[in-house]
Amino acid sequence: MAEGRAGEATIGIVIPLYNGARHIADTLRSVLAQTHSALEVIVLDDGSSDDGAEIVRSMLGDPRLTLVQKRNEGIARTRNAGLALLAAGTKHVIFLDHDDLIAPDLCARLCDVLDRRPDAVGAFAIADWIDADSAPLGDGEFARFMRQREIVRDGRVVPVAPGEDATLPELFLANHLYPPSGILLRRGAIDAIGGFDPSYRVADDWDALVRLSRLGPIAALDEILVGYRRHGANASGDTALNVRESRAVWARTYSSADNSPADRRALQAAWRGMQRHKFRVKSEAARRALRSGRLLAACRLQLDALAHLALIRPLRRWGR
Structure with a gap:
């Protein structure tokens, strides 16, 4: 069931919602306040048991916002469902987590990067942690992590310079480009790889970035423009699951028939x-x-x- 209607847009923002009632209103306010206003915002309620969908429904007065309610299928299938619903003319897409916050100029700044970089399949900004009440958390710790990217050159592991593109060899080894809330992707590129792989529970975004990077680099905007919320319900906190899915990304990428x-x-x-x-x-x-x-x-x-x-x-x- 879909409610609301998005107008003509250049950027689609797909927000999977699962039991996110506490934060979804703040997340949507950060989206609807973007200086780049040509947005199509689709919230997909993935079978939540709380009142998050009702909160979204109360905000449908903004014609750019659409609510879709569906049975629970997991985040990868939900992201794919949102991608399929975007209007044909929507050129770029962000897959925003339901509890993250984005700076008012995130969309405009990342669009500018892609306008200057026709070779890039996407562009990303830096995130830093916020707590359940949206206060800064960790004294810049997560932003430092995002900037501590590494790559192998001449057989040695070396740091990636701030602002340097992310490419296949780097993304294969580790993903420092998360949350996906700060990544603007070309719609054509994400369509070309077939979207997200639903066999993953937490690494679907990493796997998608690796597959995208076969098509071109992901350009960096070395500025903190995303509030990455940390709380007890974060799926990425499951260490055993992260190890299993990291190994799956490594094995599938290395042996893929798509590799040139x-x-x-x-x-x-x-x-x-x-x-x-x-x-x-x-x-x-x-x-x-x-x-x-x-x-x-x-x-x-x-x-x-x-x-x-x-x-x-x-x-x-x-x-x-």
């Missing part, structure tokens, strides 16, 4: 460079443990280091 010969060479170099880096780091930790008399810890660390050296490619079973 150049992609395969870049992924191989990135993987081997990172494993050698981890071998060196953990071997040094083992030596420190041995010098301090912690023989058992030293043995465990060195065995772990050797395992990285032996891991010449991601295991295929990780991708199943």
Whole structure:
């Protein structure tokens, strides 16, 4: 069931909503206050049990806003459903989490980046943590994390310069480009990769960025323009799930038939460079443990280091 009607827009903002009543009004206010006003905003209530949909319904006086209520299918399928509902003329899309806040000029600034970069499939801004009451959290800790990107060059792991594009070899190894709330994607590019993979529960956005980066770079806007809300209900806090899905991204990306010969060479170099880096780091930790008399810890660390050296490619079973 859809309610409301979006007008002609250049940017679509897709917001999956699941039991987000506490924050959805603040999130929508940050969206509807954008200086780039040509927006199409679709909130998809994914079978919530709270009154979040009613809160959205109370804001439907803005003609750019649409509410869709559907059965629970998970975030990837919900993002795909929102993508399918965007008007044909909508050129760009942001997949906004229902509890995040965006600065008033986020859309305009990222549009400017893409206008200058026809080769890029998207553009991203920096996020920083906010708490449940929208106050800053962590003294800039998450923004520092986003800026601490790494890539393998000449066999060594090196920092990525602030403002440098994100490309396939970097995104394959790790995703520092989240939350998706701060990423503006070209509609044609996300359509070209078939949207989000519903086999993932928390890594669907990372997997999509990796697949997108085969088509072109993702340009950086090195400014904090997103409030990334942290609270007890964040799905990304499940460590075991994150490990399983990280391994799946590595295995599926490495062995994908979509890789060109150049992609395969870049992924191989990135993987081997990172494993050698981890071998060196953990071997040094083992030596420190041995010098301090912690023989058992030293043995465990060195065995772990050797395992990285032996891991010449991601295991295929990780991708199943």
